[in-house]
Amino acid sequence: MLVHFVTDEPTKIPAIRAMLEPRYHVVPQLLGGGVTQISSNGALMVDADLRKKVRVEQIRLVLLELSCIPEKLFIVRNHARSMVAQAYALGATAVVSRPREIIFKLAQIEVAEKAARTDFAINSREIADGAATFSSMFSAVRCVKPINLSDAERATSEIINSIAQSGLSAWLDHVRRYHEGTFQHCLLVAGVAVGFAMDIGFASLDVRRLGIAATLHDIGKARIPLSILDKPGRLDPAEEEIMRRHPVIGYELLKDISGVSPEILDGVRHHHEYLDGSGYPDALMAPEISDLVRLLTISDIFAALIESRPYSAAISRQDAYKILCGMDGKLERSLVKAFRNVALVA
Structure with a gap:
C-alpha cells in the first residue's frame, strides 16, 4: 500500500521509512516542493508543525493536489489540542501520535482496501466533515x-x-x-x-x-x-x-x-x-x-x-x-x- 508522506523536515523521512517499509511503499514530499506521485489508493500522512501559518497554507495546497486520496492521517505529537483541532479543520480523517497508533491505523486502511468494498456511496469527506x-x-x-x-x-x-x-x-x-x-x-x-x-x-x-x-x-x-x-x-x-x-x-x-x-x-x-x-x-x-x-x-x-x-x-x-x-x-x-x-x- 502507498503512503504519501508529507513533512516539513527532511530528517523525519528516514524515521518514517524505517517504521513502515518494506510493508508499505513510502513516497515522501517536503512542503513547498512539487507532488512526486499521485494515487487514489493508500493514505496521505502529514507530519508538520500546524502552529505555523505558512505550513498550514502549504498543507492546504498539498491537500488540494492530493484530494483523490481519501485517507488523510495527521501526526500530532502528544495530541496537542490546538494542533488536533487544526488537523481536523484541514480535513484529517484521523489524528495519530505514537508509532503503534500509526501502524494500527494503516493496518485498518490496508484491510479495507483488500476487502475491495463497492459501497462507495458514502464519501470519506462526510466522515471528515463530521469529525x-x-x-x-x-x-x-x-x-x-x-x-x-x-x-x-x-x-x-x-x-x-x-x-x-x-x-x-x-x-x-x-x-x-x-x-x-x-x-x-x-x-x-x-x-x-x-x-x-x-x-x-x-x-x-x-x-x-x-x-x-x-x-x-x-x-x-x-x-x-x-x-x-x-x-x-x-x-x-x-x-x-x-x-x-x-x-x-x-x-x-x-x-x-x-x-x-x-x-x-x-x-x-x-x-x-x-x-x-x-x-x-x-x-x-x-x-x-x-x-x-x-x-x-x-x-x-x-x-x-x-x-x-x-x-x-x-x-x-x-x-x-x-x-x-x-x-x-x-x-x-x-x-x-x-x-x-x-x-x-x-
Whole structure:
C-alpha cells in the first residue's frame, strides 16, 4: 500500500521509512516542493508543525493536489489540542501520535482496501466533515466560546442522508476506520440513533430531533480533562466521578442556546439514565424517562461497545447486542427487541 508522506523536515523521512517499509511503499514530499506521485489508493500522512501559518497554507495546497486520496492521517505529537483541532479543520480523517497508533491505523486502511468494498456511496469527506464539526464544537467549549447550533444541524443532516443512501452498516464500517476516541464515538452514536429511528418508522422530524440529540449528547466532555477523556485504561473512582459530570455540563452549555429544544436538552442530560433508577445524573425512574432518551441510551451503549480502539479490540455487533439483551430492567425490553434488526442486519 502507498503512503504519501508529507513533512516539513527532511530528517523525519528516514524515521518514517524505517517504521513502515518494506510493508508499505513510502513516497515522501517536503512542503513547498512539487507532488512526486499521485494515487487514489493508500493514505496521505502529514507530519508538520500546524502552529505555523505558512505550513498550514502549504498543507492546504498539498491537500488540494492530493484530494483523490481519501485517507488523510495527521501526526500530532502528544495530541496537542490546538494542533488536533487544526488537523481536523484541514480535513484529517484521523489524528495519530505514537508509532503503534500509526501502524494500527494503516493496518485498518490496508484491510479495507483488500476487502475491495463497492459501497462507495458514502464519501470519506462526510466522515471528515463530521469529525471537523465535533472538533470545532469542542474547541469552542474549551475556549469558552458559544456553540454554533447550525454546525450540529448540518452534521446531523449529512449523517441522515448517508445512512438513507447506503445503510447503517456502511456508515459504521467507515467511521471505525477514522478517528479513535470521543469524535469517533459521537459519529457512531449519531449514526446508530438515526438508523434506529429510521428502522422503527420515525417521522423525518423525529429522526432529525433524535439525530441532533445524539450529535450533541457528549458535548459536555469538552470540559473533561484530556488526561481522563483519552485515558486508555479503566478510570479510577475519582476519575469516574469527574467523567460522570459530562451530561450536566452539556446540559448547562446548551440550555440557553436558541433553537435547542427541550427534547434535545433531555437527551443530553439523561442519556445515562436507566429505567431502574441506577443511572446518572438524576437517578430517574422509568416513568420519568422519555422515549427519545430510551432510544438514545441504547444507541450510546451499543456504539461504545463496537468502537475501534488501538488499545483494545472492539466486540462484534452480535456480542454487543447480547449485552444489551442482558440489561433487562435497565433498558426497555421492547426497544431492545426492536433494535435487533439495527444491531445485526442494518
